[in-house]
Amino acid sequence: MAAPQFKNPVVRWIDYRLPIFTQLNHEYNEYPMPKNCNYLWSFGAIAMVVLITMIVSGITLAMNYTPHTAYAFNSVERIMRDVNFGWLIRYIHMNGASMFFIAVFIHIFRGLYFGSYKAPREILWMLGVVILLLMMATAFMGYVLPWGQMSFWGATVITNLFSAFPIIGDHIVTWLWGGFSVDNPTLNRFFALHYLLPFVLLGVVFLHVAAVHVHGSNNPVGIDIKGPQDSLPFHPYFTIKDTFGLGVFMIIFAGFVFFAPNFMGHPDNYIPANPLVTPAHIVPEWYFLPFYAILRAVPDKLGGVLAMFGAIAVLFVVPWLDTSKVRSANYRPLYRQFFWVLVVACILLGYAGSQPAEGIWLIVARVASIYYFAHFLIILPLLGKLERPRPLPASISEPVLKGGGRLATAAAAKPMEKA
Amino acid sequence: MSDTTHPAGGGGQGGHEGEGATRRDFLYLATGAVAAVGVASVAWPFIDSMNPAADTLALAQIDVDLSPIQVGQSITVTWRGKPVFIRRRTEEEIAAAASVNLAELRDPAPDSARVQQPQWLVMVGICTHLGCVPLGQKSTDPKGDYGGWFCPCHGSHYDTAGRIRRGPAPLNLALPEYAFLTDTSIRVG
Numbered sequence: 001m002a003a004p005q006f007k008n009p010v011v012r013w014i015d016y017r018l019p020i021f022t023q024l025n026h027e028y029n030e031y032p033m034p035k036n037c038n039y040l041w042s043f044g045a046i047a048m049v050v051l052i053t054m055i056v057s058g059i060t061l062a063m064n065y066t067p068h069t070a071y072a073f074n075s076v077e078r079i080m081r082d083v084n085f086g087w088l089i090r091y092i093h094m095n096g097a098s099m100f101f102i103a104v105f106i107h108i109f110r111g112l113y114f115g116s117y118k119a120p121r122e123i124l125w126m127l128g129v130v131i132l133l134l135m136m137a138t139a140f141m142g143y144v145l146p147w148g149q150m151s152f153w154g155a156t157v158i159t160n161l162f163s164a165f166p167i168i169g170d171h172i173v174t175w176l177w178g179g180f181s182v183d184n185p186t187l188n189r190f191f192a193l194h195y196l197l198p199f200v201l202l203g204v205v206f207l208h209v210a211a212v213h214v215h216g217s218n219n220p221v222g223i224d225i226k227g228p229q230d231s232l233p234f235h236p237y238f239t240i241k242d243t244f245g246l247g248v249f250m251i252i253f254a255g256f257v258f259f260a261p262n263f264m265g266h267p268d269n270y271i272p273a274n275p276l277v278t279p280a281h282i283v284p285e286w287y288f289l290p291f292y293a294i295l296r297a298v299p300d301k302l303g304g305v306l307a308m309f310g311a312i313a314v315l316f317v318v319p320w321l322d323t324s325k326v327r328s329a330n331y332r333p334l335y336r337q338f339f340w341v342l343v344v345a346c347i348l349l350g351y352a353g354s355q356p357a358e359g360i361w362l363i364v365a366r367v368a369s370i371y372y373f374a375h376f377l378i379i380l381p382l383l384g385k386l387e388r389p390r391p392l393p394a395s396i397s398e399p400v401l402k403g404g405g406r407l408a409t410a411a412a413a414k415p416m417e418k419a
Numbered sequence: 420m421s422d423t424t425h426p427a428g429g430g431g432q433g434g435h436e437g438e439g440a441t442r443r444d445f446l447y448l449a450t451g452a453v454a455a456v457g458v459a460s461v462a463w464p465f466i467d468s469m470n471p472a473a474d475t476l477a478l479a480q481i482d483v484d485l486s487p488i489q490v491g492q493s494i495t496v497t498w499r500g501k502p503v504f505i506r507r508r509t510e511e512e513i514a515a516a517a518s519v520n521l522a523e524l525r526d527p528a529p530d531s532a533r534v535q536q537p538q539w540l541v542m543v544g545i546c547t548h549l550g551c552v553p554l555g556q557k558s559t560d561p562k563g564d565y566g567g568w569f570c571p572c573h574g575s576h577y578d579t580a581g582r583i584r585r586g587p588a589p590l591n592l593a594l595p596e597y598a599f600l601t602d603t604s605i606r607v608g
Contacts, residue, residue: 153551157572160550175466179475181500189469276495276502278551280571296573301548301589357573 027213032231033238034219036396040110041217041238042245047103048205049246050096050253055198057093058142061086065145067191069184072147073272091261097139098264099253101287104132112318113339115327116218122319124211129315131204136312138197139285141190144182148269149279155182155190157282161295164305181275221396222328230396283354290346293353294372297365307369314376321376323384331390335383338375345371480608482600485539493556495544498607502544502552503595504568505605508579513537515566516580525583526591533580533594541597541605542581546570548588553577568592 006012006021015021064083066075079086108128111117117125144155159176163169178185216225225231232238256263264286268279284292291308298304314321329336345368352365393399481498483505488494493506508516516530534540546553548570554560555568555577563569563576565584570577575586582591597607 157549157551160548163550175470177471178469179471179500180479183475183500185469185472185475275500276497276552278570278572282551282572296587299587301587304587 027234028239029233029235031213031216031234032225032228033217033234034221034225034230034396035232035237036219036221036400037217037238037241038220039241039245040106040114041219042242042249043103043107043110044212045242046246046249047100047107050100050103051198051202051205054093054096054100055202057089057096058195058198060089061093062191062195065191067145067188069147069187069273072145072187076146088257091257093142094265095253095256095261097142098256098285098287099249100135101139103249104135105287108132108315109343111218112342113329113336114218114220115222115322115324115329117319118322118327119319120215121212121218124208125319126316127204127208127211129312131201131208132315133312134197134201134204136288138194138201139287141194141197143285144187144190145194146269147187147273149271149273149277150266150269150282152182152273152275153278153282154284155186158284159186161305161308164302166302183275218327219396220328220330221393221399222326222331223392223396226395281356286350286354289351289353290349291353293349293365294369296353296357297362297369307373311372314373318376318380321380323381324387324389325384326389326392331392332383332387333390334387338379338383341371342375345375480606482604482606484604486603490538491558495556496607498543498595503607504540504542504544504556504581504592506540506556508538508540512566512579516578516582519578519580519582526589528580528582528591530580533582533591535597535599539605540579540581541595541607543593543595544568545593546572546575546588547583547590547592548573548575548586553592 006015011021061079064075064079064086066072076090079090081087083089111125111128140154140158144151159173159182162172162176165172174180176186177183178189216231266283271279283289291311294311295304295308298307324332324335326332329339348364348368349372352361352368355361357365479499481496483494483496485505485507488505488507490507491509493504495502495504497503513530516533519530521527521529530537533542544552544556549572551570551572553568553570553575555562561569561571563578563584565576565578567579567581567584568577569575570586570588573587575588576584577588577592578584580591583589595607597605599605
């Protein structure tokens with residue numbers, strides 16, 4: 001890890017005074033990645049690129065947007081019709097929010113499957129949950145800005161969640177609104193915060209990346225790097241792998257932007273906000289649906305609100321709820337099955353959240369909500385004690401190379417020389 | 420002074436109760452307290468600036484003329500940015516509201532406590548669950564199982580006095596402050 005010798009004299013001059021090039025080389029060039037990391041490990045980088053896309057498209061949108069109840073809706077329509085490439089930038093921003101959540105949800109489930117939150121990566125994981133919370137707050141406030149019917153009523157319903165708290169609830173809601181209903185002061189502050197929070201998010205992402213670089217990435221086997229034969233330098237092996245993964249992701253992103261830009265939106269949001277008429281069926285954006293389903297599954301207002309916030313809060317303590325020493329679900333026969341039950345429960349919650357809260361879907365939402373909490377609060381702590389994990393390989397290289405005969409052994413030996 | 424900064428016996432916070440250690444602790448706590456009060460008093464104007472502004476508060480009163488409303492008709496007016504339901508109830512609705520057994524109610528209130536004059540029901544038209552506007556103002560709207568109002572968002576049913584009867588809402592529809600200026604006009608707020 002000696003400081004590299006840069007050929008460019010300007011680079012050398014700067015690096016001597018501010019070693020950013022040494023730092024970049026250390027963190028993104030020679031940085032050792034477990035060599036068995038699969039494409040699921042690309043979603044962190046993908047999420048980062050989407051965040052930057054959101055910031056760039058958001059800043060250009062803000063230059064044409066007017067945060068006033070009388071003008072907001074029309075200013076968005078003007079962006080769509082009159083501003084050069086406004087339609088493109090807005091559709092990128094609209095669908096980018098969904099793509100950000102897709103990337104982050106895959107990233108989170110990857111962490112849950114491979115036990116990436118276990119020691120010594122607990123703080124890394126908790127910073128990730130903070131990022132998720134900031135994303136949710138930012139996405140919610142951004143959805144209010146076009147000032148359509150779903151914007152207005154989504155804002156009304158979500159801010160009213162806080163009224164569930166006894167005594168101070170109504171004061172909190174009035175304070176959030178800056179008035180007696182969702183109105184111009186609310187829109188103004190949501191715009192200010194929607195502009196601010198992505199940069200806060202970026203700061204936390206920086207800490208998140210700094211934290212992962214302390215002990216390195218987890219990997220599909222879930223055991224630590226034992227030596228240089230278990231790792232590859234980040235560049236070019238993982239820069240190129242992440243770039244390929246990113247390319248595939250961007251094709252899907254572009255597919256939505258150009259061919260189905262409103263697929264994930266609601267037609268009601270193209271009706272200007274009307275404080276006197278509630279749309280017949282209010283649903284949040286798809287990425288909030290599982291949480292919305294949990295909110296509605298509890299037949300009590302405060303209980304529902306607490307359950308919904310609890311669904312995120314429980315993620316903070318997952319590193320301590322999971323008592324198993326084995327990280328990867330590949331070596332945990334029982335946990336692997338429960339993991340997939342959790343995935344199914346989350347998908348069911350998402351679907352139930354999109355349906356009216358009655359009949360079969362209410363029952364589905366209740367069962368899935370109970371499983372969601374049981375998974376984290378009961379199953380995870382017990383499994384660590386009851387489950388008999390499969391034997392772990394001696395090293396990251398071993399499971400890949402076993403049965404490969406002499407050739408494999410030779411290949412395993414080779415990187416040693418390089419080191 | 421040298422005693423204060425360098426308490427004898429090495430390590431001022433150590434086992435023995437030197438005068439210097441106590442004074443230093445006091446100064447330390449006092450400085451912390453001043454800082455905390457300072458931060459709180461600087462933070463408050465910023466927090467309070469997010470509360471309703473004076474002009475928002477000033478718009479908090481409206482006068483409504485009731486004379487055009489026929490029996491069985493409802494109107495919706497805007498007060499503080501919220502819909503206010505004003506309904507001229509029929510005799511049957513008043514009778515239905517008055518005959519309810521209070522023990523059945525989630526948020527018990529007799530009909531007499533819900534109105535100033537039995538035929539005029541004035542309420543904030545906002546569901547006490549999560550703030551949607553219930554249906555039931557138009558004659559073609561669904562009125563729920565109790566003939567009053569029905570919130571389509573999460574299925575709360577309100578009766579002819581605007582009391583919650585079924586569904587997730589915890590409370591009856593709120594009553595704004597209002598006063599009859601004449602027999603056919605009211606001031607809300």
